[in-house]
Amino acid sequence: MATYPKVSALDGGHITLPERLFITDADPTKRATVPSLCFLIQHPSPSPISPDRTANLIFDLGVKRNITAYTPAQQAHIAQRQPVIVSPDCADSLRNGGFDPSTDIDMVILSHVHWDHVGTPGDFPNATFAVGAGTLDLLANGAGYLYPKELFNHDELPADRTVEFPALRDDGPRRTETPGDTRAVLPVEEGNWEWEKLGAFLNALDLLGDGSVWVVDSPGHLYGHVNLLVRTGDKKWVYLGGDCCHDPRILSQEKGIALYEDGRGGLRSVHVDTETASCTLEGIRKFVKEQEEQGVEVEVIMAHDGVWRVRNKERFWPGCL
Template sequence: MATGPSVFVTVSALEGGHLTLPERLFVTDADPEKRSTVPSLCFLVQHPSPSPAGDRNVTRLVFDLGVKRELNDYTTAQRAHISQRQPVITDPDCAASLRNSRAETPLAPARDIDLVVLSHVHWDHVGTSSDFSAATFVVGSGTLDLLKNGAGPLYPAELFNDDELDASRTVEFPPVLKDTASGTPKQTPTPADTKAILPSSAATWTWRPLAGFPAVLDFFNDGSLYVIDSPGHLYGHVNLLARVGEKRYIYLGGDCCHDPRILLGEKGIAMYEDGRGGTRSVHVDTGIAESTLDQIRGFMREKRLDSGDVGVEVVVAHDAAWRERNRHRFWPETIHGLGVMGYPMAKNLRGGLRRETTLLICDVNSGALDRFKEETGEKGPVNIVSNGYEAAKAANVVITMLPGSDAVKAVYLDPQTGILAGVSAAAKDDNQPQHKLVMECGTIETDTILSVAKAVQAADSPTLTFVDAPVSGGPMGAEAATLTFMVGCPPAASSEIFPIIKSHLQHMGNPESIFLCGDVGAGTAFKIINNYLSAITSLAAAEALNIGVKVGLDPKLLTDVINVSGGQCWVTSKANPVPGVQSDVPSSRGYEGGFRIELCKKVLSMGSRLADMVGARTVLDGPTLGAFGEAMADERYAGKDARVVYKWLSESERR
């Protein structure tokens, strides 16, 4: 059992190709003619520990590899099966998704991935394993035997490829002792001369019961990533449970089911003729697969781990609807839910509203929604809606806190599920339509905010006002309800609308720090410019303090003098980059937590692009972007708080 400080991982969805499934083979009560093209989702998990090889300060693990890039690389029998799953789309595959050019630092599969864990070795999960030529592969017990010998008449050896995985770099999880039935593929011991490199925690890998699951393995021995033995679908099938926040988990379900409606109890597992006079399902043992699903459902219902109550989101590999809803959670973005900003903001809003007022909440993480209702129900009614359309149709004030431009476009502009469509539907249904006020509070590109404003204008809806109201203050400000809001509002409506805006935002921020900045887009420009300055001063303060330390000055005394002199800034006074100068700041806890250097570079880039857009000359953005880029390219500093540039400077030579 893990002890010590909480450790979290980040999880990003990856594309892994698509395949087409005939519904009648997978769910009960199916349309016999319906075929659906679905993704084969993969996931990048990043753990804040030195890589097993010791060459970087983060361990990167990929869960499942999806479909092979070249279908001709499958065996003859596999290609015959794949012909029944057409169309199959192989671009982008898992490797291409990791190389995503939108990432500040695209990942090279052969260089940057330490571990690959396969949920199982069906053709649509093994991918092009040769792309990951330096990674260690970790698979369920019996997998190597299965690849070589198959398992009975329904799973003959020709449906697998003995050369699928490099045996010299592949390790099986310890056997789960109950899997000893005749015909079950047997554990393959790791040879003494193996090239596999595992985290040090592998020495203590053991299965134990947890959260209603009979066999769970703590991968890093710190509670951040659990391997769940998930039998029934195929021998060696495993799932992952990733801790992405203090009480937030993502359950990666592989092929526990092929349609989320089965998990929700809306459909059952389909049975069909096996060609041998009997019936079968897509699972090697349907009864055991059902038991595994019951365990997952129980966890979703109880939401309890050793650490207490938690929120959980379950994602299965072939959930097409999840992929469509969550395009903004694919690498280089991460999977998160009603989390570090939105969750406390919504809690404070519920606490500030009149008790009889109903608060509608919407998020991609159903576990977070359930937990929110439990924690805030005594403050007044809380109802869950599925999307922006439902929210805008039902509510007169809608506040969104979205992670990026793609999410904003999807939530606002989707013709079926978007906010604008919901406003339009509400107006058609009401003879006297109510005025709708919609606010986006995330830090989004200015041109995206303006494109939404333009769409609102084009909709010609007199009952809708869209404003941007980005925040400053970070997670601590969100928790304490001391956020600063920078509001952009149409001038013609500002005198009437701004007091209404302020009456809602004051529950989440300081009433004296809610600023009317100008027209729509001005609030975002204010925020981007503030971030631009903050990023540059982070580097400037780090440079100045590094000079002082190199001279031999006491950094705490130097900071005290700066903070009562002309050099004082937020970085020196509130987030000092020198370890030990201030307590409870990222620099004094190994630069963990805080504002990641990658995000700092991203918001600085947004300011630089805004300058380009308006033709403003800049001098400092280029060198600062270069410095952040160089620092985050070094694995010693990647993923750390942005003030880690001090450490980067102090450990670098003057040029």
């Protein structure tokens, strides 16, 4: 019988979102304190990243527990997202379930590098970091008026243990080549990582080489945004959607993506490219539908879904999905 990876949810702090910036037809005064969810994926088979035990991957690191470690511009932005709850953070949540973040985690994949997803990378000194193409360039240089470099920490990720997935487009920050003397340890050789079609997903990458964990290109929210699709059973996938949307009612099409003034006479949304973000959501809907037609369930979980968190308490580490 095949064995599948196990996925556990982890608390990675909480932030507060004003509804009007996220969903259409919002109550202009309503604010919701929502989780910044992280996930632990335990793969049962030994692999190059963990020859002696399960391979332990983390998807997203949530909020930093030390707010002063953010840049001054980030702290000014964070002041508009209060209350922010920093405890437990991702490392605490791992410890609470019996894992030591400093030794037990082999790989960290970040959906993207907004402040509420980068967490505290220094807590994972033995992990290889894997991020979407252009992420390191974005952290160092920013990307235009709405994404100035002051909103990022240039040394957020360990340069000698970080690998970017292959580039798919050339209209944003540029992909950084992995240095020749990298200390990153990958489950398969980097040269064997290839984007391929997986059902409705135009670009998916078989992270471990056995079809159990897929990185899914999910553009629109921020440069380098990726999702993770994990096969947790014969008839079950778990889809970790990061910030594809910030409210599950957008995925279900009960609400739309909010637009608001960009400060220069135009309109923006919380996404770099609203149209592309909409297409990414449509891809997720299509994938769920086509899998359902084959009798396979796809559970989609967005990073800031507070309703999911309340309803799924027992599926947090050391529990699992």
